[in-house]
Amino acid sequence: MNVSSKRELIGNEAVVILDTIRRLNRRNAVDHLLKMVNKTHPADLAIIFRHLNTDERRNIFNIIAQTDIVGYFLSEIDQAIMLELVEDLTPQYMVSIIKEMDKDDAADLFEALPENVANEIRKGMEKSDREEVDELLKYDPNTAGGLMSPDFMAHDEEMTVGDAIKKVQEYSEEKEMAFYLYITHGPDSRLSGVLSLRELLMHPPYRQLKNIMNPKVVAVTTEMDKGEVAHIVSKYNFLAVPVIDQNYKLVGIVTVDDIIDVIREEASEEFLQMAGVGKDQEILLKPVFNNALIRAPWLFATWVGGIVNILIITSFQVELQKVLALAAFIPIIAGMGGNIATQSSTIVVRGLATGRINMNALGSLLFKEMRVGLILGSFYGLLLGVLAFLGYAEPSKLGLVVGLSIFFSMTLAATVGTFVPLVLRRLEIDAAIATGPFVTTAIDILGVTAYFMIAKIFLTL
């Protein structure tokens, strides 16, 4: 791989840093490495780590561990690499790192660690820190509660603008999304409104927040699925959304940077799902055997479908014996059907994900895709039929048979490929699996069966 293609992947600057770090490490230039690490953004270091080998990672991490960015760095890195790195650290040291991390990142780290290691670390933590992290760990990581940060700016609605500004100025530690003030009501901190920092500046200091706040604040509950939270944040162009518990108490906020991660992760999972590889985004970082194990069950669908096809074709053995040329057309008939089915399924699965499907007109969607199948099936069927007619003198009707079969299998495939994801969604099953091996295999079987039946009819076998 030359530098120009590397640049495209990890950014020009990162390539330079990567090369420098590797060189310094070879020369064992610890002081220079420390300087380099301190100058580099933790997010860039996390990316660079993907391009180092295990020894390099260990060496450089020993240096990062001496800096105060180690917590940030660990929250940015891929989970598989993180687990590899922290293996060597003592629980005491981990306690000191976690103390410096954002609470939500610390909770994510705990979530990833083996339970015995996590418990060892918990013992060493201060009670208040432990409680805060434990509070977050109560929530399913796939919900708003699992995603939220408890460090946000909240003010009681009785407070005046002047006092609120003073409080903002006095926050010693970093707050997330320090542009919105969330306004609460009463001793149990119920969410009652929101105010931007700029709006705060527009009002005289004596005015009370409750008189100037925006009371129409959109909030999510701790149990809401993270995909739904992402949908709300991106639909309304929010920078953050407050999270409330079942008593309307404000317990955290979810910020847009976490939402971007959710969107990226969900897209990645959907891609892998569609290709029949499960959902594990870090499959590349897994050992060979685990990788094979994750993929094996998805191949089983194709295998079973293949067995069914063997039985079907075997049952037409007499016909095949008479017209041997039929065998040669099996791959093109299965292939064209599988291909157009994948197209239709993908369009529908995407349409469901982006909301572009008119749920009040599913019948017309199905009819439309069927017509697309008809058009494309006619075109490619005619093309193949003519070719077969010209290429095979005997039997004279072979062109008709294969042309009709392509036409029939493509029309059917487009319709089934549209229908299956809609049904799966209706059954509340993840529609993305429709684009994987299941539908293609089903189409293979339908296509091959139709083909031999058409042959039987027209070749009067």
Added chain:
Amino acid sequence: MNVSSKRELIGNEAVVILDTIRRLNRRNAVDHLLKMVNKTHPADLAIIFRHLNTDERRNIFNIIAQTDIVGYFLSEIDQAIMLELVEDLTPQYMVSIIKEMDKDDAADLFEALPENVANEIRKGMEKSDREEVDELLKYDPNTAGGLMSPDFMAHDEEMTVGDAIKKVQEYSEEKEMAFYLYITHGPDSRLSGVLSLRELLMHPPYRQLKNIMNPKVVAVTTEMDKGEVAHIVSKYNFLAVPVIDQNYKLVGIVTVDDIIDVIREEASEEFLQMAGVGKDQEILLKPVFNNALIRAPWLFATWVGGIVNILIITSFQVELQKVLALAAFIPIIAGMGGNIATQSSTIVVRGLATGRINMNALGSLLFKEMRVGLILGSFYGLLLGVLAFLGYAEPSKLGLVVGLSIFFSMTLAATVGTFVPLVLRRLEIDAAIATGPFVTTAIDILGVTAYFMIAKIFLTL
């Protein structure tokens, strides 16, 4: 579709609004509709419009057109629907809508409109508005320049904190991302730093911005590809990034909500690309014939591959004649190869997109996927071999042949499926096309060829 599945797709509240709007429209209750529209967020209205039929859309849009959210609404809606709606509007009316829109949204709308309509509207616009929109239209919509908004808060570095706060308070119109002040230097407004609104509040009023600003501001150039901008914003968790021209003049900002749109769009395009449907996200909204036209060329790859397979199988006609059972195994051998190739390609394409591939260890990645192919090929080959051995008395070596063929085709497929996207990326071609029909078709051909050659050897045909 019952309400519960609709809810999942467009949100519970939106379903209620949708049903109400349709009912009010049937009753022709214009006043109630107007009230409803005014109460509903434009982003929700845009989603609801996907679920209305053409007549309903026209009626409801006539009502939206009477409100001041019409500009916001048009910027949120799918392009295909937008074009349908504005068809009926006079250029004069369009001018009045565009006047109220954010400049970057207005430019996007111009980009989508037919050229003669756009020119008609431009004539009616005030000079200053027209110039601002024209300025934005200069940039390729796929670059930072095409994405940016020119409405941001900028202050000269010589300004004091007190004056800066006063200026923030005095902005009459809405500024984008009014939480960051971008600091400029000199009469040609070169970007020199950044300051958050909160930081501004922490300093005494007489201090100059240049003494308190953060001079290490990350900026992008107007020509930078929007994907790269998205990468930077999401990597560093920015809420916005300033855009400079070739003279370092600050010309706009790109905000995180636009970045989310870019990420979603690129994921959608990659999905469609992978399925061999081109890149048009709005394919669902296209008429049948256009839909078929977009998809036809991608099917051609499979068609050509199918023809090659016909020739190959025909060339083994003598062997097939002797052992007819060989035909029945064609689909399973092609299918298993195609399936594992798709898995490998998807994993690699995703790994390239998320940066999880170690670009310094491509050889070991290839070797690893080959071993995964070996493991899975051995397993499924053995499974099929044993089954064929038990099922087919004659020829006795058929089990060996099909088992070996599955083993061989799966190992090859995993390796080729890994190799192709890496090569495409190297050649600076979009790697996602590797997961489409091309690789599967190539694998089909390789698998079938290997199968018949193995058969020829072992069955001594």
